[in-house]
Structures are given as structure tokens and as C-alpha cells.
Amino acid sequence: IDQYAVFGNPVAHSQSPFIHACFARQQQQSMHYVATQIDPESFAQQVDAFLQGQGKGLNITVPFKELAWQLAEVKTPRAALAGAVNTLWRDEQGRICGDNTDGLGLINDLTQNLGCSLKGASVLLLGAGGAVRGVIQPLLEAGCSELIIANRTPEKAQQLVQHFAETAGAAVTLHACGYSEIPAKAYDVIINGTSASLQGDLPPLPEAIVGAHSLCYDMMYSATQTPFCHWASRQGAARAVDGLGMLVEQAAEAFFRWRERRPDTAPVIAMLRQSLA
Template identity: 30%
Template sequence: MKKWFAVIGDPIAHSKSPNMHNAWFEEMNIDAAYIPLHVKSENLESAISSLKTLGASGWNVTIPHKQTIIPFLDELDPLADKMGAVNTVVRLQDGRLKGYNTDGAGFVHALEEVIGKDNKDQEVLLIGAGGAARGIAFALQLFGYRKLTITNRTVEKAEDIIVELGEGKAMSIKEAEQSLGKFGIVIQSTSVGLANGEVKLPLSLEKLQEGAIAADIVYNPLMTPFLLEAQKKNVTIVNGLGMFVHQGAIAYNYWLEQYPNTNNMIKRLTEELVQLI
């Protein structure tokens, strides 16, 4: 019987996940399909029920469902449980649903492909405190980036993550703008900049230091308003495509116990996205 997978979110039209996973299925001779599903928050519970009823083998979860999906799952991987966010669901052989988080590891892998592994002593500013930010924060800690500050429009949400991490700092957007010059790595983890989404900056980059590393988790467009503005400061740019591909590859491995080719996929999707500019 043919397997099928999906990605659920709101919005979802921008997602390249179907292109990526269907290409991997073809490359690796897997009889499977992957589709995008537009699921609004008020329909999440019924959507999960429908995915189970229709026999989906697993699915990815994107904004805004990474945290709200948890009550509808039967089990969480320990790291996803600690993060309080899920981006990958696996349907186990007994029909139960298990949630994983591959965002954080995917991000760090992509970051280190660009900047190497010798920047762990840098001061890191993480912008945002949503599901993706939680995953990235815990992964940064796990991989040895211990000088972390989180800023968010609602600073209490940033403080909550810092408390769970047991280290780091939280600050308001205004405070982050004023002290931006001390950060060697600045990570934009909100949905600001998404194609079909908001076109604005999460904070002012006026005081961003020259030579810093500016990373964005948004991959469509490749160069977000945040990265375009950061580029004016002569910084190292890390777009969101590497994270997207690596988190997808880890999810693919959870579903099918095979690891796909990420290098070819990054090249392929880069070419596709460049053509859209």
C-alpha cells in the first residue's frame, strides 16, 4: 500500500516541503506521496482526526501549530517534550501518534555548514519565542552555544524559555536594539519575512556589528527583509534553506529509516527560489 505524508500549517502555499520530499521519494525509489494541507487553528483537532482516519503515515507541522498540536498526540520524543514544540509526527505501527522536533538540530547543522563549529563562544541573540525559537534555543544549548539571549515582543515568553533552559537572558525588543552591537550571532526565528506574510523587520538592525553572523529561519524568500537589511552591515548571511532541508531530512529518516541527500536538495531548491526573485 502506498504511503502518504503531509505538511499542515496556516499559511501553507509557500511551503517547499512537498517538492523536497516527493523528490526524495523518487530518488530513493520509495512508493509514497507528500501533500500540503491548509489547516486553520480552529480546525486543528478535526484535521488530526482526519489524517489518522485517512491513513497518513506521518506529517510535518509548521506555523502556527507546533505547540498546539501536542494535546492531540499520544507520545512525545524526550527532546520535543522538553522543547514543548513539535514539527514532525510519526504514526507508529500500533496507530499511536508520536511527536518529534527536528527544527533545532536542523538549524544548528545548517548554521555550522556556513560558519563552522568554532563560534560557540559568541554572544547569540535569538529573536522570537514561538515554537521554532524554542527548538532552536534548546538545540543551541545542546550543541554548546551557551551565551544566549532571547528577545520577543512579549518578553515574558522569552523569559519562560530562559527559565526552562536554566541559563541565558531575556530582554525586550527595545533593549535588544540598543545592545545589538555586542552580539556575534543574530537569529531571526519569527514568521516575519515569509512570502505571503508580513514584510517588515522584527527589530531595528541599526546597531548590528560589522562582521556578525545574521541567520533567518525563513527560506521563502531566500533573502528576507531581515537578511537584506543585515547585508548592508557586511555580515555573514545564513538563509533559512539549510535549516529547512536538514530538518526535513531528519523527519524523513524518522518516517522511513533512511537518510536522503541534503546537498543536492539545497542546490535544487536554491535554484528554484532564485528564479522566483
């Protein structure tokens, strides 16, 4: 039976085994998927050993996505640009290949599950860490007309803007700033890619950025409303959504990569939401 795993540290809380078991059942795929905690010193060796044997594919989570990027001998263009890899497999020539499905997971949740059109949209992206790096190119590709990246440390947002400027092209406004300098207007989409929610915290955001039509999206998810979603609702956002759908969608893209089948994500998102409650 084909073996799959998610490598991380910590990884005990990972929902990936549940999600992939649902996909496998639904798509009648004979496969086994487990979560494995990995020591940082042995990461490279464990990846290699897993993919030499019965292991057909790996997901990589915190804190190993950058290391996985370094390990991947072949990278998809979006993974190459993101500087982080969350999906690994071996090709026919035995080379370790890497993709980053996080960004597409976000785009699919926004556009397919939430019916949000990104074409011509003004997007405000909060944060400039690893999680944000992975979603910039897919957001640009989805056709947003404006992408503002705001971060507590503005220099990090500036670096990202420089890194992605070429991809963005001239048609899109790509701009970096600190939270207090966010251009005052109501954005179509506001995405929280900071890890502030993990500490029950919220970046210091100006009020003017939320309009009655704004869709606010937290890349984090939790059983109860995240601080960012709570704040967005209070500001009168049209919708405030957490990242559970993104989690399932990035898994679906990885599953597709490995099994060449596209799972139906809606029932899995619903089941996962129910299991969190």
C-alpha cells in the same frame, strides 16, 4: 504506497511536497507526500484519520504545531520541551508520536552547510514566539556559551528563559531583554526568529551587535533578500543567510524519522533556491 502529508492553514505555498519528493527519488523510497489545508475545528480528527489509514507520517505547520503537541501521546524530549510538534507518526503500539525537527534543522544548516561552529559561541536570538521556542534547546545542546533572547515584548523572552533555565545549566549565560537593552557587543551568531520579515519589517536593532565575524541568520526565507539579511549585510556581517537551508534540513530530519534514511540535502537546497529565483 505509503502516504505522507503536511497539514497547515494556509498550506498552498508549502515547499514540503517538493522537498520530500526529491528525498524519495534520491533514496529510492516508494512514498507519496501532499500538502493538505485543514480546518482548525477538524484538525485532531483529520490527524487521527490520516494516521489510521495509509498515512505513515505527517508534518505540521502554522498554525497547528501547538495542537499537534497536545495530540502527541509520546513526545521526544526536545519536542516536549519546545511545546510544539512538526512531525507525527504512529508507533507499533498505535500511539501517536511527535517530534520537533525545526531546531535540529537550524543547527544542521548552521554547522554542516554553513560551517559555523556553535561551540562556545555567543548567540543572539531575536523573537520569543513559537518558532524560537523550538530552537532554544538545540542551540543550548550545540554548546553555545551565551544565549541572549531579545523580543519586542520582553516578558515573553523572560518566560522562555525561565522555561529553559534548567536545560541551560550553569555553564551558559541565558538572558532575556528588549531590543534596546541588548548588551552592546559583536555576537558570533545572530538569529532572527521573529515573523517581522513576513511584513517586510525589521526589529529595531542596535548597530553594535554585528561584527565583521558575525553570522546573521534569518529563519524566514524568500526569493529576494529578507529585510533582516539586507540590514545585516549593510552592517558588515561576515554572512547573511536566510532559512531555506533550515527548511530543507528540518524536512530531512522528519524523513529520517519516518524512513530511517538520511537524504543528501545539498542538491535539494540548490534546486529549491533555483526554483525561487
